[in-house]
Amino acid sequence: MSDGFRLGLFTTIVRPEEKAILGAAGARGIPVVRLDDSDVIFGLDAPSATADVVLNRSVSHTRALYAARCFAHYGTPTVNPPDVIEVAGDKVLASLRLAEHGIPTPRTEIALSPEAALKAVERIGYPAVLKPAVGSWGRLMAKVGSAEEAEQIVEHKTALASPVHAVFYVQEFVPKPDRDLRVFVVGDRVVAAMVRRSSGWRTNAARGATTEPLAPSAELEELAHRAAAAMGGGVLAVDVMESPRGLVVHEVNPTPEFKALNAATGADIAGAIVDHCVEVGRR
Ligand SMILES: Nc1ncnc2c1ncn2[C@@H]1O[C@H](COP(=O)(O)OP(=O)(O)O)[C@@H](O)[C@H]1O
Numbered sequence: 001m002s003d004g005f006r007l008g009l010f011t012t013i014v015r016p017e018e019k020a021i022l023g024a025a026g027a028r029g030i031p032v033v034r035l036d037d038s039d040v041i042f043g044l045d046a047p048s049a050t051a052d053v054v055l056n057r058s059v060s061h062t063r064a065l066y067a068a069r070c071f072a073h074y075g076t077p078t079v080n081p082p083d084v085i086e087v088a089g090d091k092v093l094a095s096l097r098l099a100e101h102g103i104p105t106p107r108t109e110i111a112l113s114p115e116a117a118l119k120a121v122e123r124i125g126y127p128a129v130l131k132p133a134v135g136s137w138g139r140l141m142a143k144v145g146s147a148e149e150a151e152q153i154v155e156h157k158t159a160l161a162s163p164v165h166a167v168f169y170v171q172e173f174v175p176k177p178d179r180d181l182r183v184f185v186v187g188d189r190v191v192a193a194m195v196r197r198s199s200g201w202r203t204n205a206a207r208g209a210t211t212e213p214l215a216p217s218a219e220l221e222e223l224a225h226r227a228a229a230a231m232g233g234g235v236l237a238v239d240v241m242e243s244p245r246g247l248v249v250h251e252v253n254p255t256p257e258f259k260a261l262n263a264a265t266g267a268d269i270a271g272a273i274v275d276h277c278v279e280v281g282r283r
């Protein structure tokens, strides 16, 4: 590509995913402008154009969201768009959105005080799952088996005095098999899917789950497309559990890692992401 098109890559660190993205851009002859999320400074007036589109790969939801809003202010499109990052990156907003679109998802209640959180846990029943509204890798999630455990977890969360832990996201524990399903959607295409298996209840690849490629059923593909579209579309990893009442979507990741998925399936995920960025940048 030699028409001056430039891809901005907004990162915290360069992981295997970002290396693969740089490689895919290089293979397509697309120059990449590297933007480090700890260096950038945004003014109120548009700077001279830095890139035609910015791909967000920041590991911080807050940095990603504010940066995407600033790029939008300058008229530079981002992948994903700010509204998608905002909703999909926050489990409270994402659950509301999934419900609004009639997409099956685990029963969830949101409470804003420790007292209300304990009531919500009672209403959901045991075991219940408490999750931070913003987070990944299954971090700081708790499976709560009794009122006593709920009190202890809620007390700890309250002591953390952090805005993320001031909101209580309470969910039914879904008695899934020893696995969940991940479907990677780019634009209007499912580019890869896998099973993540673990002896623990959190099946994140980052926690050491083993992975296998998955040929998604028509039902799973349709569900993934609906969940991605509900968030506003883009590059989204849809996490699905096999619950006794059928497939349920528990998360739609707006800045997914894909090292494990790539290793499991051999799919060219980075290439699909770069092609999608070009499409968005040329709109
Ligand atoms: N309600 C639930 N019931 C049973 N397992 C769950 C539930 N919610 C999450 N999990 C397990 O924990 C993992 C991490 O949860 P998730 O909501 O995807 O958060 P994260 O953003 O940290 O990945 C899931 O992949 C799944 O294996």
Ligand SMILES: [Mg+2]
Residues within 6 Å of the ligand: 137, 138, 204, 239, 251
């Ligand atoms: Mg997840």
